Amino acid sequence: MRKNRGLKIIMRNNKEYISITLAAGNGTRMRSKMPKPLHKIAGISLLDSSCKCVDMAVKKILVASNDLIFFDKTLENRFEIVIQKEKLGTGHAVLSCIDKIPDSVNVVINYGDTPFVKPETVEKMLAKISDFDCVFLGFEVKDINQKYGRLITDGEKLKEIVEYKDANPAQKAITLCNSGIIAVKSDILKKALVKIENKNASGEYYLTDIAKIINQDNGKCSFVKCEESEVMGINSRVELAEAEKFYQKILRNKHMEAGVTLINPKTVYFSHDTKIEQDVVIEENVHIGLNVEIHEGVLIKAFSYLENCKIGKNCIIGPFARIRPGTTLDENVRIGNFVEVKNSQIGNNTKINHLTYIGDSEIGENTNIGAGTITANHDGFKKQRTKIGKNCSIGIGTYTIAPIEIEDNAMTAAGSVITKNVSNGCLGIARQKQINIDGFVEKYKKKIRNKDEK
Template sequence: MTSASTPAVAPAAVPLATVVLAAGKGTRMKSDLHKVLHPIAGRPMLEHLLANAQALTPQRQVVVAGHGREQLEKALGSRAAIAVQDPQLGTGHAVQQAEGALAGFDGDVLILYGDVPFVRAETMRAMIERLHAPDAPAVVVLGFEPADPLQYGRVLAHDDGRIAMMVEYKDATEEQRACTLCNSGLMAVKSADLFGLLAKVGNDNANGEYYLVDIVNIATLEGRACAVIVTDDADEVGGINSRAELAEAEGRWQKKRRIQAMADGATLIAPETVFFAWDTRLGRDVTIEPNVVFAPGVTVADNVVIHAFSHLEGATLESGVAIGPYARLRPGTVLKANSKVGNFVEMKNAILGEGAKANHLTYLGDAEVGAGANIGAGTITCNYDGYFKHKTVIGERAFIGSNSALIAPVKIGADAIVAAGSAVTRDVADGELRLVRGEQLVKPGWADSFHDAMKKKKAEKNS
């Protein structure tokens, strides 16, 4: 973050409010889902932004909505006030709609955009601190210098960071467009100044809209200083308006997260094929093979191996665990220390005890497996009767033979053995053998007679 102005001083306990603009229709997304609710790393982009802003402990949060406001109301609940912009007459008009929600508020206002989700808390804090510098700017603008300025609005500033003028691209001259310092749209303004300045904004411009940037020009004409600070990471102010831009943002986020994972002590065999969620937590000496996907809610302890093509969500893996390849861990899964889940094993709301194993082709749902138990290939816990879920409890050191169906609710005791191919509907006591099969029928020579008869019929048919 750079600023050539007077050094900023951190404000002492000045209340903060955030105003997030999210009233756009998002037509380029071509989606029934509100644009700012589209996820990146498993989290709606709006939630990324609000989480970063929360680091500054705002007293009030206002989201300005228009199209799809019901979705925003449902997503936000009581965490933010919803101000409605209808009709939508520009960014200045949008911020004006927050005036009622900020009635009686005396403090700083940070203006953010719901489709610009990755503004860092440090950047927001720097804007507020600059607002309280000794030269007391009326407005602080966050600028950036992209590789290609495209059609961004321009910030025409002096070397000391004071703004001479701001202009939208459509209204700019060729000389003004030659300036590469662009307007991110983010601003910090004292509440005592904000709505008074907005009331003076007109719409005599190429779009006939009320531009938020005009509050800077109005304050400047009134003899008040306005300042720009410049982010050193243009990506943090990148807006998302289309599916392609959403994918690009996801890619940038994932790249940074992979680098962080490796810096923190994890081994990623093919980093570009691993996808993390916003809240994935990894310990040290974790090895992640190619094509692994983390959905939200996963915590991985030290010395864990995650083999290729595994998918994890809402799962906790303790130290020494190994899973996969082709394992699926669903919400509520807990793998205790040194347990193992192998290929084509699915777990949901289940605990695999310390040192226990389910090596292949198994489903464990609504189950508790004791330490040291062995779950044979093809075993399933039949947890759903069509109306309710039921629990299966498997004791320590129990051995469940291959292709067994444990029909819940059922309990298998410690050291018990369930023979392969059994369908168990009643509890099995500690140390007991349970074998549930039909009687095996043996007819010597029957197969030979069958083959002879069938060959004769086939020959007669083909003659």
């Protein structure tokens, strides 16, 4: 666990802050052994996506469960961890890390299951700290039957927040609701935390009660508004799917606005970190996994799957192609239908057009790989490399048994099983001589008929 390096942090301006991320909830509605914050949308965990909005925090505290740390040990390297042993409400969760909160700093409190809050929204909240002691993030709810806490306001002033369970009919009719995200001065926060009580319908310590407490202590509270979709929380698999759908729409629009053509946008899946240059065309039913970089002029045809790879300028991929991790395609490479490429480097203008597996290989420029070629890369114990030079022609149905090298300008004959290196300009051929047996077919058919008659 990262050690506390001291509580004194000198803040130079209101934009500097520490963050407290609450992620210790049980998440029972997910019906999963894995803690809810580790479930993913667009290839990134809810927790990591939620913390993007506080990425600039000078110190990051994570209120977590033991299960969360067990499932993701890397969290200890990225956060100062506080384990919430008892689940007694959001107020109790923040109170559990009160000793970790420095004096005289700004604090942003967010949640590990709210992945769409924007950094700009947090900046707006922090900007308001100059005039107020505490700023809540609110939103206008479309359906007043939603069971969010209601913000009771007077102009710019926030008087209190009433949880839905404790609200009267008039308060339930209020459309301005609480997202749970808070920016607050640490000294004010610590004084208010110890005054929170659990005298409510749930018997919990509500963090939202600090608004009323601060006002009673002659402090000043306010609020900032955002769109309801920005503070979408995820509590179930259904809501996870809705969040994925929402995020994919954001990613598709981002890429199209940057100059990418999507033939049927709803059928294309992007990861959160996909990088695509302009004038790329992507046909329907394409899946782009994590860590993919696609350069300009590329055409990705339908039903192709890419992950952890780099695609050079003007390549054509698919249809029905799979580009696996560790693969780099240089410029003008052609990867055709039912071709799988894994952990390989493919040179400029090389063509691998159909029904081929290329694994752990290096292929030079201007080389043609015939249909049905397989670079066999496992010797029974470990992976081995295949090297094919430039200006080569690999005949259809060629199997190369790694480790092996086919040098520049070489060829292999169709149907060969190549087990030895092929030198520059040579033809590699490894197959038995063909024998034609006269009259065999009729004799064979007669033998089968006789068996059937018996």
